[in-house]
Amino acid sequence: MSATPQRRRVGGRLIAVTVALAAATGVMTAAVPAGADNAEGDRKGGGKKHGRTVDVQLLSFNDFHGNLEPPSGSSGRVTHQHEDGTEEQIDAGGVEYLATSLRDARKGERYSVTAAAGDLIGASPLISGLFHDEPTIEAMNKLGLDVAGVGNHEFDEGRAELERLQNGGCHPVDGCFEKGKTFDGADFPYLAANVTDEKTGKPVLKPYSIWKHRGVKIGFIGVTLEGTPDIVSAEGIKGLKFHDEVETINKYTKVLERKGVKSVVALIHEGGYPASSAYNYNCDSPGPGDGISGPITDIAKNISPQVDAVVTGHTHQAYACTIPDPAGNPRTVTSAASFGRLYTDTTLTYDRRTKDIVRTSVTSANHVVHRDQREARDMTSLIKRWNKLAEPIANRPVGHISADILGRGADTPESPLGDLIADAQITHAKTLDEGTDLALMNPGGIRSDLGFTANGGEGDGVVTYGEAYTVQPFSNTVNLVDLTGAQLVTALQQQVSGRNVESPKILQVSDGFTYTLDLTKTGADRIVTDSIRLNGEPLDESATYRVAMNSFLAGGGDGFTALGEGTNPLVGGDDLAAFETYLTDNSSQSAPIAPPKADRITVVQ
Numbered sequence: 001m002s003a004t005p006q007r008r009r010v011g012g013r014l015i016a017v018t019v020a021l022a023a024a025t026g027v028m029t030a031a032v033p034a035g036a037d038n039a040e041g042d043r044k045g046g047g048k049k050h051g052r053t054v055d056v057q058l059l060s061f062n063d064f065h066g067n068l069e070p071p072s073g074s075s076g077r078v079t080h081q082h083e084d085g086t087e088e089q090i091d092a093g094g095v096e097y098l099a100t101s102l103r104d105a106r107k108g109e110r111y112s113v114t115a116a117a118g119d120l121i122g123a124s125p126l127i128s129g130l131f132h133d134e135p136t137i138e139a140m141n142k143l144g145l146d147v148a149g150v151g152n153h154e155f156d157e158g159r160a161e162l163e164r165l166q167n168g169g170c171h172p173v174d175g176c177f178e179k180g181k182t183f184d185g186a187d188f189p190y191l192a193a194n195v196t197d198e199k200t201g202k203p204v205l206k207p208y209s210i211w212k213h214r215g216v217k218i219g220f221i222g223v224t225l226e227g228t229p230d231i232v233s234a235e236g237i238k239g240l241k242f243h244d245e246v247e248t249i250n251k252y253t254k255v256l257e258r259k260g261v262k263s264v265v266a267l268i269h270e271g272g273y274p275a276s277s278a279y280n281y282n283c284d285s286p287g288p289g290d291g292i293s294g295p296i297t298d299i300a301k302n303i304s305p306q307v308d309a310v311v312t313g314h315t316h317q318a319y320a321c322t323i324p325d326p327a328g329n330p331r332t333v334t335s336a337a338s339f340g341r342l343y344t345d346t347t348l349t350y351d352r353r354t355k356d357i358v359r360t361s362v363t364s365a366n367h368v369v370h371r372d373q374r375e376a377r378d379m380t381s382l383i384k385r386w387n388k389l390a391e392p393i394a395n396r397p398v399g400h401i402s403a404d405i406l407g408r409g410a411d412t413p414e415s416p417l418g419d420l421i422a423d424a425q426i427t428h429a430k431t432l433d434e435g436t437d438l439a440l441m442n443p444g445g446i447r448s449d450l451g452f453t454a455n456g457g458e459g460d461g462v463v464t465y466g467e468a469y470t471v472q473p474f475s476n477t478v479n480l481v482d483l484t485g486a487q488l489v490t491a492l493q494q495q496v497s498g499r500n501v502e503s504p505k506i507l508q509v510s511d512g513f514t515y516t517l518d519l520t521k522t523g524a525d526r527i528v529t530d531s532i533r534l535n536g537e538p539l540d541e542s543a544t545y546r547v548a549m550n551s552f553l554a555g556g557g558d559g560f561t562a563l564g565e566g567t568n569p570l571v572g573g574d575d576l577a578a579f580e581t582y583l584t585d586n587s588s589q590s591a592p593i594a595p596p597k598a599d600r601i602t603v604v605q
Contacts, residue, residue, distance in 0.1 A: 069127060115265065271315030319366075344365070407421075478549075499559040
């Protein structure tokens with residue numbers, strides 16, 4: 001068997017250790033065990049050193065998405081709920097502050113493990129995305145991440161690129177970004193237990209990792225959502241198969257148990273929806289898990305009782321709940337929102353005699369990554385270094401706007417920025433086919449606002465390439481397909497039904513396409529079919545329409561299988577280039593673009 005060197009952080013230092021590749025072993029932080037009768041004292045440096053139990057600190061976060069710099073607007077705030085029920089918005093996030101928060105949290109902790117539940121990369125701002133997220137992996141190494149499960153966005157650029165980010169090496173097309181420097185790859189193992197090669201049936205990355213120290217063993221299993229093929233471009237997951245989360249975790253829990261590992265943490269890139277947006281909301285009121293819904297609830301209820309804690313992600317929500325396992329015992333399920341605005345601190349009490357976690361002693365809470373604390377100097381240097389490399393491209397002007405054009409920050413189903421992007425895509429499409437009838441844009445592809453003052457805007461109305469990139473970082477193409485009117489109706493219904501019934505995904509539409517969304521109804525009935533109009537005329541379900549959309553939607557992404565049934569396909573140019581061209585051609589300093597009225601979808605509530 002071959003062995004590969006990994007790195008373990010002990011007392012803030014990194015040391016080399018060797019683990020068997022066949023055992024898929026990862027490495028975590030370790031420390032001196034605590035006495036069961038003085039656990040709190042030992043966590044702060046005192047207490048017995050050889051008692052029966054030892055407290056292990058598990059720090060976790062998820063959905064970082066390359067947000068090295070503090071995210072702007074609503075993406076950079078969290079909601080705190082006070083005891084009297086009032087709420088407060090707190091600015092949060094930025095890797096300079098995340099690193100400081102994690103390092104401060106570890107102080108006095110002899111056992112501390114830092115884990116992430118996917119989407120560390122992908123859909124990233126320009127400072128990271130322009131360099132294929134090498135800056136983010138470098139930052140994760142510096143802040144002491146020990147292990148991560150994959151998310152759907154880890155597959156945005158395909159398997160080979162994910163393996164490069166894990167193992168190192170320069171980009172096969174763009175090469176090395178800094179003269180004389182070769183990218184080293186991630187110091188931490190990426191885990192992908194439920195992602196296998198279609199031909200070999202073997203996991204594409206390690207399925208699990210084990211931390212061992214002074215007789216204490218804790219296993220980590222990492223999975224992404226089984227529905228990843230529905231939300232990633234077909235090219236990104238070519239040759240891969242995604243398996244059921246519960247079946248996979250239960251399978252590898254048994255593997256770990258055969259290796260003598262009875263304490264297990266699952267890193268799952270799938271999540272839930274708490275009843276409140278406040279990060280400190282008690283989702284166990286009136287009972288365990290009563291205040292949370294969504295896919296993770298069923299997953300958590302069916303994962304083997306041998307799994308002691310579940311760290312989740314994907315929905316960008318904040319929660320620290322206890323959901324009963326199949327044996328009816330409470331189990332911690334957590335998520336730290338997104339973009340590095342929060343981190344979760346969980347205490348796992350390990351029993352040396354049973355080699356298992358004492359579930360009744362598990363505690364967990366989310367903490368804000370405040371921006372009024374000191375910045376981590378190494379992260380400040382990292383950001384400055386990469387910004388200098390990006391500066392010539394990022395600062396190039398591409399257009400002018402008269403005010404903030406809200407996209408991600410809009411609180412309505414239709415956003416002004418969504419309309420603007422759809423208009424840009426149909427404009428590009430008409431240069432390829434004058435007969436193009438309409439354009440559709442998925443809301444998840446709009447990653448920020450377009451800022452006059454938001455998203456880096458300096459109040460001068462100038463839109464830079466960097467700001468446009470932050471809005472549309474996926475490198476999709478604008479594709480044209482033929483769809484029948486009936487298929488378009490089905491696609492509109494799929495916004496609010498099927499896999500999108502709990503979290504609707506409202507497509508943004510180009511000028512001239514209108515309809516009514518009735519939120520007083522449920523499921524597909526929310527689309528008022530006889531209200532659908534194209535240029536004022538009722539949609540003819542038997543007619544054929546030429547429709548523009550990005551390549552992700554054209555592949556049936558986000559559950560829009562009807563859009564994946566298009567015929568007579570034509571692949572156009574890059575969607576960001578189409579957006580950039582539209583901004584340049586339709587604005588100037590004296591005639592900036594005003595925010596669209598967002599009046600194409602009539603909403604009944």
